[in-house]
Structures are given as C-alpha cells and as structure tokens.
Amino acid sequence: xxxxxxxxxxxxxxxxxxxxxxxxxxxxxxxxxxxxxxxxxxxxxxxxxxxxxxxxxxxxxxxxxxxxxxxxxxxxxxxxxxxxxxxxxxxxxxxxxxxxxxxxxxxxxxxxxxxxxxxxxxxxxxxxxxxxxxxxxxxxxxxxxxxxxxxxxxxxxxxxxxxxxxxxxxxxxxxxxxxxxxxxxxxxxxxxxxxxxxxxxxxxxxxxxxxxxxxxxxxxxxxxxxxxxxxxxxxxxxxxxxxxxxxxxxxxxxxxxxxxxxxxxxxxxxxxxxxxxxxxxxxxxxxxxxxxxxxxxxxxxxxxxxxxxxxxxxxxxxxxxxxxxxxxxxxxxxxxxxxxxxxxxxxxxxxxxxxxxxxxxxxxxx
Ligand SMILES: Nc1ncnc2c1ncn2[C@@H]1O[C@H](COP(=O)(O)OP(=O)(O)OP(=O)(O)O)[C@@H](O)[C@H]1O
Numbered sequence: 088x089x090x091x092x093x094x095x096x097x098x099x100x101x102x103x104x105x106x107x108x109x110x111x112x113x114x115x116x117x118x119x120x121x122x123x124x125x126x127x128x129x130x131x132x133x134x135x136x137x138x139x140x141x142x143x144x145x146x147x148x149x150x151x152x153x154x155x156x157x158x159x160x161x162x163x164x165x166x167x168x169x170x171x172x173x174x175x176x177x178x179x180x181x182x183x184x185x186x187x188x189x190x191x192x193x194x195x196x197x198x199x200x201x202x203x204x205x206x207x208x209x210x211x212x213x214x215x216x217x218x219x220x221x222x223x224x225x226x227x228x229x230x231x232x233x234x235x236x237x238x239x240x241x242x243x244x245x246x247x248x249x250x251x252x253x254x255x256x257x258x259x260x261x262x263x264x265x266x267x268x269x270x271x272x273x274x275x276x277x278x279x280x281x282x283x284x285x286x287x288x289x290x291x292x293x294x295x296x297x298x299x300x301x302x303x304x305x306x307x308x309x310x311x312x313x314x315x316x317x318x319x320x321x322x323x324x325x326x327x328x329x330x331x332x333x334x335x336x337x338x339x340x341x342x343x344x345x346x347x348x349x350x351x352x353x354x355x356x357x358x359x360x361x362x363x364x365x366x367x368x369x370x371x372x373x374x375x376x377x378x379x380x381x382x383x384x385x386x387x388x389x390x391x392x393x394x395x396x397x398x399x400x401x402x403x404x405x406x407x408x409x410x411x412x413x414x415x416x417x418x419x420x421x422x423x424x425x426x427x428x429x430x431x432x433x434x435x436x437x438x439x440x441x442x443x444x445x446x447x448x449x450x451x452x453x
Contacts, residue, residue, distance in 0.1 A: 088163040088387045089201065089263065089280055089419050090130060096156040097149040099125040107248045108441035113407075113432050119445035123423035127203065127392045128413065130421060133159040133170050135194040135225075136391070137180050144174050148272075170199065197229040200381045200389035204374045206398050211373065212358050212366055216347035223348065223438040225379050227287050230384030234283050241276035249338045252443040253286065255429055256337050274344055276325040280343045287380075288313045289349075294379050299356040299372035302404065305351055309369060315346040340368060371408070378417075386420025406433055 088109050095101045100122045115123040124140065128147075131139045138147050141154055148155045154175040161168040174180040182189045183313040189195050189407050210218045248269040255261050299309050316325055324356055325341040326333075350357040350369060382388050396405050409420070424430040427443060434441045 088161060088390065090133075090159055090161050090390060093126070094158040095126075095129055096154075097152040097157075098129050098157055099147055099149060100147060101125065102152075106444065107134050108419070108421075111439040112418060112422070112441035114428055114430045114434060114441065115421065115423045115426070115446060116425070116443060118448065119425060121446040121448050123446060124205075126436045127205075127394050127421055127423055128342055129157045130392060131201060132157050132172050132202055134196075134199040134297070136172060136180065136195060136263055137179070139203055139205065139210065140207060141193065144180055145342045147172060148176060163199070169198075170195075193232060193239070194222075196235060198230060198387065199230055200385045200387055201392065202374055202378045202381065202389050203392040204371060204396065205392070205394035207394075208374065209366070211370060212350060212361075213405075216345070219348040220344070220346055221375075222377075223284055226291070226380060226410045228379050229419065231283065236277050237276050237283075238376060241273065241280060241341045243316055244272045244276065245339050245342065245344055247275065247398065252333055252337045253340070255334060261334070270323060270326045271328065273339070274321065277317065277322040277343045281315055282321075282331075284315070284343070284346065285313060285318070291303045291376060291380055293379075295372055295376035298375045298379070299368060302372055302375075302407065303365070307365070309357070309365075309372075310349075310351045310354075311373075312349050312351075313346070315343065316341060317343065317346075339452055340348065348401070371404070375408070391420050393394050393420065393422045395427060397426070402429070406436065409433055410437055 090108055092108065093106045095367060097103075100120075106126070115126055117123055128138050128140055129405060132147075141147055154173060156171065156173045161170065169183075169185050171183045172180065172185075182192060182195050184195065184198070211222055214320045222236075224333075228238075230268050248266070251269065269362055288311075295311050296309070320328075322342060326339075329341045348360060350361075352361045352365055352369070358365055361369065378391060393408070398406070409422075422430060422434075431443060
C-alpha cells in the first residue's frame, strides 16, 4: 500500500499544499515549527479519522478558518483509493472513500494500516493506564473490526452504569434489578474484550521481546505483561464484590476499563528503573512489534511514520530501523527531521528510492 499524493486545505498551519510522494522513503525536512509533524499527522488522520497529537477536531482546523480537508490518493492491491477526511467547525467529521461517506468511522479503521513512532510515545511509559489501553486497543482494532464495536458498546454500558450509580446517590435510592441488567451486559462485552486482549498479547509479547533484543543487541531482558483482574475472577463476580465501593464512589471501579500493561526491565518497572536509552529502545520495540503484528494480520505493509526520530535515537539506531526497509519488510516510510543532511546521509546508505521534501516557514501560506 502506497500513499501517492496528499493535499491539505486549512489543516493546522497549512493553508493549501500538495505533495507527491516516493513509493519507498520520504523525508520531510525543515526548521522547527514548519509543519513536518503536521504532515505526518494528516497522514495518520487518513488512516484513523483523527489526529495522533490533538484529539480535539476544531483545534486541527487552521486558526481563523472554518474547515479543513485532507485528501490522500493511495494504491492498495493495485487499485486506486481516494480517502478524504474533512471537518467543519461545529459539525461532525466526515470520512469518504472513493466518494462514499462512511456511516461509522470504525468501518474505516484498519483499511489503511499505519504505525507512527513519535517522541509523544513516551506517554506510554510515563502516563496512566488509559494510554496503554488505547495502545493495545488501537493495535487490535486495526485487524479486528468487531473488537472496536464491542469496545464502544462496553464503554457505553459503563457510562450508563456510572450515571445510574450517581442517580442512586442523588435520590437516596437503590434498584438492584436495573443494576443487574448493566452488570450482565458489562460481563458479556467485557469478557469478549478480555479474551481478545489476552489472545493478542500472547502473540504480541514474543514479537516485542525479539524486537527489543535486536535493538539493544541482547544486553538486558525486558518484559511486557497484561494486568487484568479478569484473569482470576469473572467480571460478574468482580462487580458484585465491588458493589458497596462502586456505590460509594459513584462509578464502576472494576472491569476491562481498568486493565493495564506492565513494562519491566530485569524485573523492575521501566518507568522508574530504565535509563533514557532503555526507555527509548523499549518504545521503539513496542512500535516495531505493532508493525510486525499488523502486517501479519492484514497482509499488507503498513505505512510507517517516524516523527523526529533523531530526537529519540542515535544515528546507529535510526540506521538499524531504516535498513529494515531493505528487507522487503517495510512498505512506505515517512521521516521528519530538522536536518536535511543528517537524514539524507542515513537514507543514502540503503538501496531504496527516496525523496527529500524541504519545507520552509512561508510554504504553509501558499
Ligand atoms: N490549528 C492550527 N492553526 C494554525 N497553526 C497551527 C494549528 N495547530 C498547530 N499549528 C502550528 O503548527 C506549527 C507546528 O507544526 P509542527 O509540529 O508540524 O512542526 P514541526 O516542523 O514538526 O516542528 P519541530 O521540528 O519543532 O517538531 C506551529 O507553528 C503551530 O503553531
């Protein structure tokens, strides 16, 4: 799958701009703030219907304008595919594929497989469990549409159950029958989500460990493991056990919306005990494993976006990653960097075609 061209209208700092891309490597170079990351984000938007960096749609529209349009032309399995994402202030975002509007975004997820490696990934280590759940859910969703639908149904039930708990307190009342209906539904969807996450991680963890060993030259051992209360007790029992706590808190304190991943190095949490370099390698391994997994499931080479990669890694490690394009392993690669020379010297070393796209600060106004 190849992104042939991209047009942006009023997307973040770009007023109107068009790009033609190389089938293999594209290097977006220019000074800080010229919009390199914004271009990667626009490509991300075409795959996921949302920004990787800023989930608030209106903030992705260029200041003082009313709408944005991201228009991408792909070839996938020898067919042209035109995907357009557009948003108008105050209106629902629209995703079109070959002029047909999607009824639900979830139908589109997974159609244009993509993996992004960005400095923002550090949130996976430093932030709360929701960041890690989003990561697992994102990877599974790219190859399993029913998973995303189950997840949406589950979240809806949890928020309805939370509203009910609040209602009980506000009205000094309690109705076990209605609560039981929600418990049953949470149990039904939650169990499916738990099983799918557990099955996914069973495949994913060895891929991740291999990737880490390759990046760090096998120096230390790292582990990734799934933390879920559902591994010991079923959700219905957990909900019953936590009833008085939930009534007091007025929200649902158990379920797959509390699952987490634990990241360890030599048996200790990487957040506290990993060096910066080890944390960076851990994140890269995680993303490359995501790449391997999606490729295996979808049978196409995902697009790989490397945002500000030199900020994350030394030149040797960047070379290690970029060389992977040579293995026929990778499809199309987009790299952003402030230094054209540094990027070119790395991509020159491999035998694939490449294009250097130089961005200037006034480019966005064209
Ligand atoms: N909604 C918006 N409207 C106008 N400009 C925006 C909007 N959102 C972001 N920007 C601008 O986009 C620019 C940042 O672009 P981007 O992050 O892509 O830069 P970059 O080239 O990747 O920079 P760096 O090398 O520092 O990472 C900033 O100048 C910011 O003000």
